[in-house]
Amino acid sequence: MRTITSNQRSRSRILYFWLLILLSIFLLAFQGPVWKVPASSAAMKNPVKYAGENTIIAKGLYTKHCKSCHGKSGEGDGTKAEELKTFPGDFTTDEFQDQSDGAIFYKIRAGRDEMPAFDKKISEEDSWLLVHYLRTFQ
Structure with missing residues (x-):
């Protein structure tokens, strides 16, 4: 059985964080601005x-x-x-x-x-x- 080190967990969290950021940017770029009307x-x-x-x-x-x-x-x-x-x-x-x-x-x-x-x-x-x-x- 393999043990996951705290260093590997940190890298996984950082990678996950950056993937979320990139996905958010991608979705915002292709969604287009919403025009709010009262x-x-x-x-x-x-x-x-x-x-x-x-x-x-x-x-x-x-x-x-x-x-x-x-x-x-x-x-x-x-x-x-x-x-x-x-x-x-x-x-x-x-x-x-x-x-x-x-x-x-x-x-x-x-x-x-x-x-x-x-x-x-x-x-x-x-x-x-x-x-x-x-x-x-x-």
Whole structure:
């Protein structure tokens, strides 16, 4: 029978510790940042109707403010996307589409990292129209 020395136990603990650190770094790197939305914002309902002229307005807003990063079909492949440090996001994914209208509205208005806040650039009504338009990328 082999006896494990305290020196071997110490080495095993150190190795185990570094493996945990490396695994944590790996998981964080591939998980991507979580965008926290206040519960009050996530619960907001879209008060704007999406019909007629509003669909044209929404498409124009997207083209002017979003398309260069998020791309023509919302897949995060716009002309400026490669210049960004972070992936701009893909509106066609279930993960994106499963968000509430209020959560999407909040993200448009507040911005984060390289995405600018649009609360001073786009009216609340137009931000809600953009929420409707982003739903068309399903």
